[in-house]
Amino acid sequence: GLPAPHAYGVLIQAEGLSETWQELQAEADAIFAGMLMDRVQPMPGILTLLDWLDELSLPRCIATSSRLAFAEQALSIAGVRSRIDFILTAEHVKQGKPAPDIYLESASRMNVAPVQMLVLEDSSIGTRAGVSAGAHVISVPSRHTLGSDFTGAKCVLDRVDNLAIKQLLFRG
Numbered sequence: 001g002l003p004a005p006h007a008y009g010v011l012i013q014a015e016g017l018s019e020t021w022q023e024l025q026a027e028a029d030a031i032f033a034g035m036l037m038d039r040v041q042p043m044p045g046i047l048t049l050l051d052w053l054d055e056l057s058l059p060r061c062i063a064t065s066s067r068l069a070f071a072e073q074a075l076s077i078a079g080v081r082s083r084i085d086f087i088l089t090a091e092h093v094k095q096g097k098p099a100p101d102i103y104l105e106s107a108s109r110m111n112v113a114p115v116q117m118l119v120l121e122d123s124s125i126g127t128r129a130g131v132s133a134g135a136h137v138i139s140v141p142s143r144h145t146l147g148s149d150f151t152g153a154k155c156v157l158d159r160v161d162n163l164a165i166k167q168l169l170f171r172g
Contacts, residue, residue, distance in 0.1 A: 003065050003096030025067075032070065040077040045161030049120075050083045052169055059110040062087045063102045063119075065126075085110075098125045103133035118168065120160055124148040138165060 008021030017024070053060050061084060064071050068089045075081035086109060090096035093105055100114075107114040119130035119137045123145050130137035131152035139150035140157050150156050157164060 003090035004067065006096065007065070029070075036073060036077055040074050042078045042080055043160060045159040046078075046080060048161035049165065050080065052166055054083075056169060058169070059085050059112075061085055061106050061110065063106045063126075064088070065090050065097050067091060097123075097129040098132065100129050100133035103130050103135055107133070107135070118165075120165075121150075121153070124150055127151075127153050136168075138168075 004025055005021050008024045011017065011024065012019065012021065019027075050060070062071060062075065064087065066074075066089060068087060068091055071087050071089060072081065075084060075087070088102050088106055088109070090102065093099075093101035095101045103117065103119060104114060107117050110117070114134040115136070117133075117135040119126075119133075119135040121127045121130055121137055121139050122142045124139075127137055127139050127150045137153045138155055138157055139153040140160050140162075141148060141150070155164065
């Protein structure tokens, strides 16, 4: 959930690496480019969630710590890019997650108050960012973040097409 310079900085310090964060980013880009086509699939339940959002004509965005080029490519390969209004990344805001900036900017671009925004987060850092922004946060951990601290989330669910999310969306 951290922006690349910060995340790689943590890795460099923890492992005593001599590479710069930019060198590590370039290496990661090369590795992920080869993996994306074979491994990226839509998140379980995302197509149903997008159908619910379509039915209600609700705006939607991706607010990610990933770089824009990576996010665009991954969402396109997963077949959902055309169903997302816009993508915000740490590149678009002054401070990345866990600061609330990315969610405050998302709310602004969607013309809603942060308190009216539903944030679905898979990381503890992203959950903290959404909560700090004042959004209604539901954490949906991935297999990599299961067991993380999701303090502040309204609830922790197993899938984005969980009926609790549908009930929340359709009650308004």
